[in-house]
Amino acid sequence: MITIYDIAKKANVSAMTVSRVINNNGKISELTRQRVKQVMEELNYVPNSNARSLVLQKTHIISLLITDITNPFYTTLARGAEDTAKRLGYKLLFGNSDENYAKEKDYVDMILSTRVDGVLFAPAGDGSAAHLQQLQKHRIPLVLLDREVPGIQSDTVLGDSKEGARGLVEHLLELGHRRIALINGSEDVSTARQRHIGYKEALKLNDVAYDEELVLHASYRDIQDEAALDRLLQLPEPPTAIFAANNFLAVGAIQGLRAKGLEVPDDMSVVCFDDLGLASALHPFLTVAAQPAYQFGSLGMQWLIDRIEGRAQEEPRKIILPSELIIRSSAASLGVR
Amino acid sequence: MITIYDIAKKANVSAMTVSRVINNNGKISELTRQRVKQVMEELNYVPNSNARSLVLQKTHIISLLITDITNPFYTTLARGAEDTAKRLGYKLLFGNSDENYAKEKDYVDMILSTRVDGVLFAPAGDGSAAHLQQLQKHRIPLVLLDREVPGIQSDTVLGDSKEGARGLVEHLLELGHRRIALINGSEDVSTARQRHIGYKEALKLNDVAYDEELVLHASYRDIQDEAALDRLLQLPEPPTAIFAANNFLAVGAIQGLRAKGLEVPDDMSVVCFDDLGLASALHPFLTVAAQPAYQFGSLGMQWLIDRIEGRAQEEPRKIILPSELIIRSSAASLGVR
DNA sequence: TATGTTAAAGTTATCGATAACATTAACTGC
């Protein structure tokens, strides 16, 4: 690899002069600047950012950790983060934890050893606290995305899970449903807890009894317990509608229902959190609480870079972005049946 | 940040001894090993990989560049690449070119300056040749994914675009369609050219005349020319079926048709390349040529690491992975109407 | 006892860049 010294020798100057040309600082005569630039071109020189980072104590890399790269919510978020990072001169080191604490820990180790300038972190759940403390102990600027973690103070960009959930459930109530099941993510995740609360609140406000049996504890990646859906359906008073806590769970539920010969919304209404990307473009079918995924990423990145560059105040900032209720056709009026 | 010297001082040994403990090489007495390890724990030491990379001339980072992070084909590919990289001890530096040569060039500059060990590259198109040559000039191990680039010799993992296209078009022909439109990606991209050829071959083999007017040149991201679909429909003999060269184009076409009050497959059959992830899980609707996206990533990564670690032969390897025709309901028999 | 061997360390130079300080030469002003 060509180094600054190769350039220096060929251009008959010192390495420092080359460095000055590269960084465009210090005083340099136009003549030598030209000469050095030309040699750099000739030899195809590219600076070694490892060496540079070592002395500058700055990598200009930001790490983005998400929990599911195949989920449109996170890919849209990632694009928001990436666009903003690029615009502000940072590179993205990308990771995908698969909602898995062990994988997540590996990424945190890598993040630390890479000495990234900051981290945008969508945590897998409350169990992420240990890794996050690790990051904070090393004073790495951190912005939490999508999920809070008890015990971790930091800038946070959240969606309004409680209100979103309430909106969805109230929509179902307005359609006449009284037996509404909740297929939730793990209670280990703040959004799942908030959606659970929103669900309860909507029921309470409308004088519908909360029935523990209608609540299914799954994970955001899949329903896991295959038989759980069966149990729901075989309840003495089975649900007439399902509120799925995210897009994957809704799709999983619909597939499960279909396998049993049940159609949505004719036999069961289904609504969920998060839109579905291409799927919704193709079939505007699922009624959802759509979150501004792109903004999660772009705002989070903005905040993070503010902090990295010392433009943020001391105390953590927190924002709760509203979601938008998009009514489509997966939930039908109970009376119409 | 804690360095090896901080550890050394506190443990009363030299930095070299600490390095030996970290890398588990050289001879060390069990006693000092324990002592050093304990101090490392206490101080929360994490090695600085910039410093390490500088002397080892190895980063253990692999760069993955894709063209569209919101496309399920690429996210599935990315997961394949990531899983394999992780398994073999490499980190992923991730980039998203948005089918844009300028963005792509920026990423290549970053890749070079980061001194990554290798690059998995899904090029935006033929115009990527310049950047790719740049990479090759610097002898960075490279595996091309999904698309070939004229003039670039390297390991390549491709899908069988020609055969896949032929299969889709033959399926339409079997359904009785004779006027089949092609909405293609840019001819600047090898897969678009191959799909075009497959389309022509299928027509020729079945004695259907090739009509240039039925071929629409778009980009893989969207149809771009809004009026183009109108022109197709207003042809003296309009198409009865559309072959879209990828999933996004199919969805775009269907949305366009719907805006004009036309339904798929009743008023128009539509088939396309690449499956749609969640969308297909939710509504198994589009008839597609599904590519083994995960394998693109995992095999490509495997090959790349083989090459990085000197296990690959000199001459480039190339594989063409078959796609699978998945017949669903977006294409209907012409007679049935 | 002198020499050789080996385990367990330590020293020094290096990777490629930049900060901080030092030098040179031309020019300014009195």
Next chain:
DNA sequence: GCAGTTAATGTTATCGATAACTTTAACATA
């Protein structure tokens, strides 16, 4: 004509790690 200024460039030390070589001390062997 000489001190003072300044533009342009050079030298040296440094970032944090490791390779290659060196040293030390304990022990074995003839």
